[in-house]
Amino acid sequence: MESSQGIFAQLADTVLFDYISNSILMVIGVCLISLLIGLPLAWLVAMCKFPGKRFFSWALVLPLAMPAYIVAYIYSDFFDYAGPVQIWLRNTFGWQSPADYWFFDIRSIPGASVILALVLYPYVYLFLRSAFAQNNLVQMQASRLLGDTPWQSFWRISIPQARGIIVASLALVGMETLADFATMHYFAINTMTTAVYDTWLGYYNLPAAAKLSVLMLAMIFLLLAIEKRQRIDKQNYSRNDSFDNSEMYQLSGGKAWLATGFASLVLFAGFILPSLVLCGFIFDxxxxxxxxxxxxxxxxxxxxxxxxxxxxxxxxxxxxxxxxxxxxxxxxxxxxxxxxxxxxxxxxxxxxxxxxxxxxxxxxxxxxxxxxxxxxxxxxxxxxxxxxxxxxxxxxxxxxxxxxxxxxxxxxxxxxxxxxxxxxxxxxxxxxxxxxxxxxxxxxxxxxxxxxxxxxxxxxxxxxxxxxxxxxxxxxxxxxxxxxxxDEQLEHASLAALSIVILGLIPLLIVNRMSQDSLQKKVNSNDSANHNN
Incomplete structure (x- = not known):
């Protein structure tokens, strides 16, 4: 068995750069996609009225209960070359081989980034929903009096006030991404966490794995320091008046159904579809x-x-x-x-x-x-x-x-x-x-x-x-x-997988309920104060 110095030196000369670069690319990709999903959803739920808003306010946190590696298995089964989506495309257009067409490779860094973002965006959504719901009422009213559209108010007031919250939530998403092992290992993407696992159980060299862990810890502590640093910004929201329901933007027509459709699509992709597949496996x-x-x-x-x-x-x-x-x-x-x-x-x-x-x-x-x-x-x-x-x-x-x-x-x-x-x-x-x-x-x-x-x-x-x-x-x-x-046989453990998902729903519903109760108390307090005045 090679010494830890020899194994670590070999990794440093060959694949260590790939481990680090893949980890960084994954963090950037997952954070970016999570922000693109969670930010508009948080704004819509906190600041706008649209069909289904009450349901989506709590349902959009459900994907956090779905283990990412289960979602990865389900979507890779759908979108792989032998999956139903590509089979349908070949039958429909008469394509004979992969050389005849291009299709998105889900077993890649972009594919893994999408999968992880589908289950991690609730971190961004929960943080920003609370931040937007506690926007300074005076500033929002001034923005309306000045004739700003909802889009202009979003960029000029809400985003600057929530900048610290955005950074803190993305730091948490980044830490979860670095910590993810199962999805990366299943998709054969070499990151720092899979490197630790492979070095330990593949090379049977625990000291070399420990050295890799030190590098990974440095990345984790950097993200943790960023998250801690931004917590002070949260105090800005707790001192402000909660945004009254009467001040929400009323969406109508195509905009309203577009908001409902976007929220429905995200919820379906991140939670409903994987749950239905697991239920189908259990039945079969x-x-x-x-x-x-x-x-x-x-x-x-x-x-x-x-x-x-x-x-x-x-x-x-x-x-x-x-x-x-x-x-x-x-x-x-x-x-x-x-x-x-x-x-x-x-x-x-x-x-x-x-x-x-x-x-x-x-x-x-x-x-x-x-x-x-x-x-x-x-x-x-x-x-x-x-x-x-x-x-x-x-x-x-x-x-x-x-x-x-x-x-x-x-x-x-x-x-x-x-x-x-x-x-x-x-x-x-x-x-x-x-x-x-x-x-x-x-x-x-x-x-x-x-x-x-x-x-x-x-x-x-x-x-x-x-x-x-x-x-x-x-x-x-x-x-x-x-x-x-x-082993590509999730159907044989589908009941166990669904049990994990159901158990994971409990803390999410508790945290979401506590968050909503806190916001409701502030709204009631402000309504009472305004009534007395």
Missing amino acids: YYDQVWSEEFIEYGSSSLFIALIAAVLAVIVALIINFGLRQSKQTNQLKHTWIQPLPGQLASMGYALPGTVLAIGIIIPMTALEFWSNDVLVEWFDWQPGLFLTGTTFAIIFAYVVRFSAIPIGSVQESMSKISPHLDHASRSMGAGFSKTALRIHLPLLKRILLTSGLLVFIESMKELPAALLLRPFGFETLATYVYQYVS
Whole structure:
């Protein structure tokens, strides 16, 4: 086996430039297409009235629940040379071979960019819908009085105000693109994340894969820094009045149906069509999809996701209770150390699954080797791979990656709990632990259940970390589906795939509902203030 230096040097001399350039091209392509889809949809839903607006306001987030590699399989099956679309074209026009006509190659960087954009544009849509809905009412009214058309108002007011939000949302899309493994691997597009996977399991060289992960981390942290930098712009919207429904642009005639048609086309391409195909597979292959394997792997996935969700919530409680206690005792007040544990624990969410797997497997393996040496020397007992050879590694990876969800949610909720409640509890002789148990936990019950549910569902969907860290012979629903996708036999795992999609809908609907409730409260507050005035 070649050394890590030799493998890495060989990659650097041959294909490393292609890995990096393909990754950059994918990020640019997916971000551009996501912006072209999400930006106009956000403007239409937030600022205009058209047929179906109420339905599309929540339905347009549904494609985010559809795993990209499932969409990639379905569309490649449709548009490949042997697919129904090209067969129909050849039969209709009498073409005999690929030399007789040109057709878009979906198994390419542009094709993969379209596929990923169809499932990632909701990031842009959700961010910008909230931003546009909170546009400064005074500026919008002034724009109308000056005779600006909706198009002019869009370019002169909405886009400049939302510039920071656009950058932040595209940074998230870029991070998701870099982290995507399954779609890139299925389309045979060599990016940094597939390079890590191939170097690890192809060359069996973990140190070389770790070096590639460092390069990938640099790209991720650059996007993460951009996203963090733009968050300050969000404060501009929270201080403004919500845009009143009466101020929306009323679309009519062809413009109204054009808006409805565009939203329908995007929703159909990103969610409805793939869902219908999966349902068709289930109907045609029912005897095969409802199998003992599906039940076994589904049960394993549920068990692991449940443990990961409980542990992630416990981690969030420990970190946030510790932060609150430190503030009350003034031990770390006004120092950079105070929020550091929560920030470090939240960074795992930005890591791609392949990189996270390497960051876990290397120290765990070293610990196992050291423990085996010590136990053999002292007790003549060798436990073997007691961490990486079990589901512990997968659960640990899930907790590291998804703890950011409950940490942020609990932190925001605890900030709204008045410190006077703590002081009153202490004045009655209750310590911090009893106060947390009797006051904080009941007040946090709803957010704990919600964030725990989000971690549970994200753990059910996670693929790269599970694919790299699973013990021999162990499968989750995600790895089970991907194995069939890789073998061009998705129909045999269509029920498992649809189960993942349905589970993925739950957090999307929760987040969308919370976002709409927040906006509605602002609208009601403004209406009440205007009525009083």
